[in-house]
Amino acid sequence: MTQQEAEQFLFAEVGLLDKRDYQGWRDLFAAEGVYWVPVNDTEADPQLNCSVIYAGAAQLDDRLERATSSYFWADQPAIKSVHTVSNVSVVAGKNTDEITLLANQVVYLFRDNDQRRDQGLEILPASSEYRLNRIDQSWRIGLKKLNFLQADGYLPLLPAFV
Amino acid sequence: MNRPSFDGLSQAEANHIQLYSDPQMFELELEQIFYSTWVYIAHESEVPEVGDFKTTFIGRMPVILTRGEDQKINVLINRCTHRGSTVCAEERGNRQQFVCPYHAWTFNLDGGLDGVGLPSGYNDGEIDYDVLSLQTVDRWDSYRGFIFATLSATARPFEQNIGEAKKYIDYYCDLSPTGEITVGKTGIYKQKYQGNWKIQLEGSVEGYHVWHTHKNAVDVMAREVPLMKEYPRLPVKAFDLGYGHNVIENYTLTDEQVFERWPKEFVDTLIAAHGVERAMNALRHRFNLVLFPNFALLEYHVRVIRPMAVDQTEVRTYHTSLVGAPAEMNQRRVREHEFFYGPAGFGGPDDYVIFDRIQRGYQASSAEWVLFNRGYKSEQTDPDGIRSGQHTQETQQRAPYYEYRRLMSISGDENRLAEFLPHAGKQQEVSG
Numbered sequence: 001m002t003q004q005e006a007e008q009f010l011f012a013e014v015g016l017l018d019k020r021d022y023q024g025w026r027d028l029f030a031a032e033g034v035y036w037v038p039v040n041d042t043e044a045d046p047q048l049n050c051s052v053i054y055a056g057a058a059q060l061d062d063r064l065e066r067a068t069s070s071y072f073w074a075d076q077p078a079i080k081s082v083h084t085v086s087n088v089s090v091v092a093g094k095n096t097d098e099i100t101l102l103a104n105q106v107v108y109l110f111r112d113n114d115q116r117r118d119q120g121l122e123i124l125p126a127s128s129e130y131r132l133n134r135i136d137q138s139w140r141i142g143l144k145k146l147n148f149l150q151a152d153g154y155l156p157l158l159p160a161f162v
Numbered sequence: 163m164n165r166p167s168f169d170g171l172s173q174a175e176a177n178h179i180q181l182y183s184d185p186q187m188f189e190l191e192l193e194q195i196f197y198s199t200w201v202y203i204a205h206e207s208e209v210p211e212v213g214d215f216k217t218t219f220i221g222r223m224p225v226i227l228t229r230g231e232d233q234k235i236n237v238l239i240n241r242c243t244h245r246g247s248t249v250c251a252e253e254r255g256n257r258q259q260f261v262c263p264y265h266a267w268t269f270n271l272d273g274g275l276d277g278v279g280l281p282s283g284y285n286d287g288e289i290d291y292d293v294l295s296l297q298t299v300d301r302w303d304s305y306r307g308f309i310f311a312t313l314s315a316t317a318r319p320f321e322q323n324i325g326e327a328k329k330y331i332d333y334y335c336d337l338s339p340t341g342e343i344t345v346g347k348t349g350i351y352k353q354k355y356q357g358n359w360k361i362q363l364e365g366s367v368e369g370y371h372v373w374h375t376h377k378n379a380v381d382v383m384a385r386e387v388p389l390m391k392e393y394p395r396l397p398v399k400a401f402d403l404g405y406g407h408n409v410i411e412n413y414t415l416t417d418e419q420v421f422e423r424w425p426k427e428f429v430d431t432l433i434a435a436h437g438v439e440r441a442m443n444a445l446r447h448r449f450n451l452v453l454f455p456n457f458a459l460l461e462y463h464v465r466v467i468r469p470m471a472v473d474q475t476e477v478r479t480y481h482t483s484l485v486g487a488p489a490e491m492n493q494r495r496v497r498e499h500e501f502f503y504g505p506a507g508f509g510g511p512d513d514y515v516i517f518d519r520i521q522r523g524y525q526a527s528s529a530e531w532v533l534f535n536r537g538y539k540s541e542q543t544d545p546d547g548i549r550s551g552q553h554t555q556e557t558q559q560r561a562p563y564y565e566y567r568r569l570m571s572i573s574g575d576e577n578r579l580a581e582f583l584p585h586a587g588k589q590q591e592v593s594g
Contacts, residue, residue, distance in 0.1 A: 039349055039504060047493050050349025050481045050500040059501075062382050066508060071377040074511035116522060154354055157515060158506040 001132070001139070006090045006101050009139060010130070014083035014105070022067045022161055026060050030133050030140035035060060037162065039155075042147040052148075052155065053162075067160035079159045082108040097134040098142075104128070105146070107162055122156040125149040165190065170575030172563050175535035175586050179524045182358040182532065188472035194569050195455050196221030198314045200323050202457035202466060203227060205345035205480070206307040209235065213256040213271065219468055220313060225299065226250050226260070227309070230271040235304075237311050238273040239297035249296065260296075269296050306335045307343070308457075308464075318405075326403040326548065330451045334459055336444035338484035339435040345464050346480035348496060351504040354476050355514045357521035359456075359469035362477055363562055365513060366458040366465060367410040367450050369393075369400060369553035370536065375516065379508040382501070387423065389413055400558040402549035406454025406565030408558040412461075413448050420445045428491060454562050462499035473521050479503050479510070534559040535583055 001009070016025035029035070037052040038044065046054045055063060066072050084106045091100040109122040131143040146162065148155060168187065171178035181187055201220055208216045209229040216227045217240060224240035226249075240248045242262040249260040249269055259276065260269045266279030273296035278289065302311035303320035305328060310320065317323070324331075335341055355362075373380065373394050384390040390413075398411040415423060424445055432441035451459040458465040468476040481499050483492045502509040524532075537555025544550070551557035567574060579586040 037506065039351060046496075048348060048496065050351075050496050050504065052351075052500070052504050053506050054497070054500060062508070066378045069378050071375075072512070073375065074515040076515075152352070154352055155505040157511040160506070162506065 001090055001099050001101075003088065003090060006099075007085070007088050009132070010085045010088060010101065010103055013141075013144075014085055017161055018081050018083055020067075020078075020080075020159075022064055025161060026064055028141050029057070029060060029144075030135060030142050031057060033057070033060075033141045034143050035141075035161070036143065036145045038145070038147060038151055040152045042151050052151075052158070063160045072160070074157045075159055077111050077113045079157075080110050080112050081159065081162070084108075093131075099132050099134075099139075101130040101132065102128070103130075109156060109159070109162075124155075124162075168570065169573045170578045172567050172570075172572050173574045173579060173586070174560060174563075175538050175583055176531040176533050176579055177360075177563065178530055179527070179532060182360060182521070183472060183524045185472045188358075188469070190570060191469070192221045194571070195566070196469065197223075198312070198569060199317050199455065199565075200310040200312045200320060201455060202308065202453060202464075203237065203302070203311050204309045205343075205464065206235065206304060206309060207342070207344040208254070208346055211256065213258055214254075215250065215252075215257065215271075216254045217250055217252065220299070220311060221469065223313075224248055225311075226296075228271045235302070235309065236272050237299035237302050237309075238269075239299065241297070242267055243275070243294040243296060244278070267294075273298050306331050306341075307345070310453075310457075323405055324453070325405065325407070326401075327407050327409070327451060327453055330409055330447075330449055331459065332440075333444050333447045333449070334451075336436050336440050337432070338487055339431050340484075340486035341436070342485040343482045344485060345482050348483045348492070349481040349500070351479040351510070352476070353479070353505060353510075353514060354470070354474065355517045355521075356473055357475060357517040358472060358524075359467050359475040360562070361517045361520050362465075362467050362475055363452060363455065363458075364534070364559045365517065366452050366460070366467075367400060367408055367558040369410050369412075369558075370556070371516075375512050376509045378512075379502055382508060387413075389419070394554050396553070398553045399550045400553045400555070402557055402561035402564070404547065406562040407452060408454075408561035409449050409451045410553050410558050411447065411449045412553070415446045415448075417442070425491075428488065431488075452558070452562070454565055462495050463503065475517075477514075531579065531582055533583075535586070539585070 013028060035053060035055045036046060039050060039052045085103050087104040089102045091102065093099045105126045105128050107124040107126065111119045126149060127147045129145045130141060132139045133142045166186065171180050203218050204216055204227050209227055212229050212231055212233065214229045218225055226238045226240045228236045230236050240250055242249050244267050245264055247262055247264045249262045268276045270276050275291045275294045299311045299313060302309055305324055335343055380390050396413055398414055400410040402408050420429065429445060432444060448461055456467045463482055464480040466478045470476055483495065501507060504510060534556040537551040537557060541549050541551045541557055549557050
């Protein structure tokens, strides 16, 4: 994967989140793919420690359902997002069908159309790690890990996927 | 403070919004509740080794909890006795001394003053090392590792205060084969909401909202625990345990259901460790326990409520793990906890957005009363004075305010609600 291909992949991936095309975003994951947002210590073992999100296929599907549910009160009014991606580097994997991407991200969240009118803009800088697997000629996400700078501080209420 | 009268603003079946929105009320609560009764500060598992420390707060007051050289716990006020800087900036860590960044006044783990910067500048009689130790909170006590402290010399004895709640803390800790748990070692969610602290106090034992607010979560949970679908109709109760403490039973499993919920090997391990009765009690009972004013114990976590301002509250969710339990059991506790709680969980965020909205609603000064009269008329009182009601009723929301009114020296005035709740205060006329 070239630098440019890596950047295009990441831009497209976060673009789906910003468009709230969650089905499209979920379809990027490999069958065994894991979506991980740690809390507190971002290096802690997720099998022994809680995360903000630690989702395999079943949990991704549950989240997809929640994302469009009328009972997702924390998303009313809807939380809009903008992601920017930078500092992308490509790390070769064990073989040509596996690759790791490292990137920094800033996630901006804003609850639009809120009666309170003074709702704040949430700014969430993060480092991120993606492990991609090539399956049938296209790259699928084996792991997306998003390490918020505020992982051990206050985090705002988040949309179903971030 | 020149105290206005708050009489009549808290009543058996309703609170006035002033309790939740008046900054003067909030200041009075700090003095008369948070600085006057027992508050939760930490769990012993957070400072296991000599030199371990954790900083936290009693009301607004910054405190440091340390494990001293003698293995004993010290509760210190985090304020240099010279010019007032905190002597410890971190949340947690391990060290032998706390050195003030301003003039190098140096305190040991017991709070004793070991030395000061440039001591020769003090003349004889200008500095007394014995008097200038960090202030200590001497009244603290613990039950099964949960540490509570009070700044008051006259608060009722700890044993009396924790009283009826012990039974539930036993159920909770006995789910561990060793009887020990860790608190916060396996994850802490740190959140704030723009609302009064009592909204979370009431909301920690809220049986009425579950089926509606948490429909997303219940739909998923019901796959593992089918009786969650029946939650509003379960034959379980909530209790006022006295002194403001209260508990809601979420479900109580039969022997058969215990074996559906838990692997047989785990049940056997617990029975071998604790005997049948203790083990089955631990496996059977799921509840949310509130200890007034700032502590809740829920299935997988300890919740600590910190009042920051009349309309601002921090809530920390300390995940608990069972010491000596099989790894898969603790892993399951991790997955099930993070499923519901935290800033992207399936349940917790919906509560916090509602708490924000409640505080905004309280700006409507024309609508004065916050109601919790549901089930008041059918509430039962047993011979020991324990009040109880059905779990989706509001006995548990009413419970804190008996103690609240006592501590705040507010008298109830039943007549103030007459327009609104024509039958207010007539509990005795209706048979349960």
